[in-house]
Amino acid sequence: MSGPSSRRRPGLLYTAPAFGLSLLFLWFWIGRHHEQPVVYPPPRPINNAPEKEMIREDWDFVRDARNFLMTDARCDEAFPELFKEIDRAVEVRKNDHVTLKELDEIVKVKGYMRAMIYDQQLYVLDAAALAINLREQATLHAIHRAIVTSPEPLPNIEFVFMSDDIAAGTPEAKWSYSRQLNETYNWLMPDFGYWSWPEPKIGSYLEVQMKATAMDTKLAWRKKTNKLIWRGASMELLVREQLVNVSRGHEWGDVKIFSWEEEGPKPESKEILTMDEHCAYKYVAHTEGISYSARLQNLQNCNSVIVSHQLKWLQHHHHLMVSSGPDQNFVEVAADFSNLPETMERLLKNDADSERIAGNNVRTFREHYLTPAAETCYWRKLFRGYASVSFEPEFFDAKGKWRGLPMESYVLERKLTWNPH
Structure with a gap:
């Protein structure tokens, strides 16, 4: 047989084996590839890109607080x-x-x-x-x-x-x-409380801030109770007993120790206050606990004057607490609260100054550094x-x-x- 078709047969004879060898090589290569150890995660460069030039923006609480x-x-x-x-x-x-x-x-x-x-x-x-x-x-x-x-x-x-x-x-x-x-x-x-503190029903930190803001919106400074509030368990801590003893008998004092065992089952009790209920007072006392006390970061959301003894334990934001001058955002008393009475008398006589300190507290913490x-x-x-x-x-x-x-x-x-x- 002659003609164009007969002349193509030798090409097919060579092409078919070559194609088969190619498939065999591909199968072998894929198999070898999968036999290699897979390293995970892959290396990834960190911070190697040039930083873009930033346009300076001032802090805006409403815009930036949850960014x-x-x-x-x-x-x-x-x-x-x-x-x-x-x-x-x-x-x-x-x-x-x-x-x-x-x-x-x-x-x-x-x-x-x-x-x-x-x-x-x-x-x-x-x-x-x-x-x-x-x-x-x-x-x-x-x-x-x-x-x-x-x-x-x-x-x-x-x-x-x-x-x-x-x-x-x-x-x-x-x-x-x-x-x-x-x-x-x-x-x-x-x-941990910046995420949530559910055991004492304080809740998430955002919840604390929202409820404190709502309380302050409802109660203007002049309508807040003109007293020093504190509630807490004794935990047999000397500093807490000192606060109670020094405050006893003063009209400005609403300072009480409670027991979780006694008060816990009674939701109608007036001895335990929610965090936002503290905001209804002009003055809020703070004491440390076994070491620091997570109460402070919650109280700093109130438009109130934080009155604290000299702290022995530091948290990540304590360096922002200012005890004097135009930026004062809390009031510091002696480690044993011994000068609390005279401090409270001075604060009560200078209501405008107290309101300024409370406002600084809100602007520094609730509306900025504790967002x-x-x-x-x-x-x-x-x-x-x-x-x-x-x-x-x-x-x-x-x-x-x-x-x-x-x-x-x-x-x-x-x-x-x-x-x-």
Whole structure:
């Protein structure tokens, strides 16, 4: 047979084997590709993009209070005085960086939690057997919100935080809610109550702020009760007993100790006040507890004068408290409240000055430095500051397995291991 078709047969004979070999090579290459170990998460550069020039914007409470999307530069601009504690901690460790060995040596006491941020994901690595109410959960949620709302990549870090009133143990780098002046190794983080404090029915911090604002809107300064209010459990704390004793017998005093066991079942009791009910008074007393007291950050939402003894325990925002001058936003008395009577007499005689101090309190805290936006900025600044003097964590352990459990699963099961069910 002759013709064009016969001349094409040799080409087909060569083409078919070549095509088959190509398929075989492709199958072999795909198989080899999938045999290679997959490394996750992939390397990702952090903060390597040139920063865009910012147009300066003044702080606007109505616009910015709940803005979780601020860049690092915008956070600096909006809250220029907020990050003093982070700067202090970085300075302490700039020549003595945090190490993995240091974290390994932290004693796992009640309220201990070890976590890691890796590739914009929060992982729980370890936790104490005993939790403290829902504090650890609240702090994990706050950290997670700061991560997932960040408009910029965050560094990989590994850290330990303590949810107890006192960050017990030896002086390793621990994140804690408060510290004393000599505890320079502690890194201050926002209190758990900035997420929520459900046990005493205080609720979420945004709820506290909304209710305090509503109370202040309803009650002008001149209509507020012209007394000093305080309610609290004794806890056998000397400073609280001193407040009660010094206030006794004075017309300006509405200071009482209650028992949760006695008052808890009686919702109609007038001895326990909600946080916004404190705002109905012109003067609100504050005392520390076992260490700090989370009551203060709630009271600072009232258009009232905070009257506090000299504090021994510091929180992340305490440096913003001003006790004198035109920017005064609280009144400080002696550590034992011994000069409280004369201080109250002076305040009562100078009502306009008291109103000015109360107004400064609201503008500094409720309407600026204790807003949700400020808290989120503080968390992200803490991540970056800590990373600058710490080590780069490993995602896999020595056996090539993931380290820890993603936060999303941990907060549901509230444990690191469990049987399928």
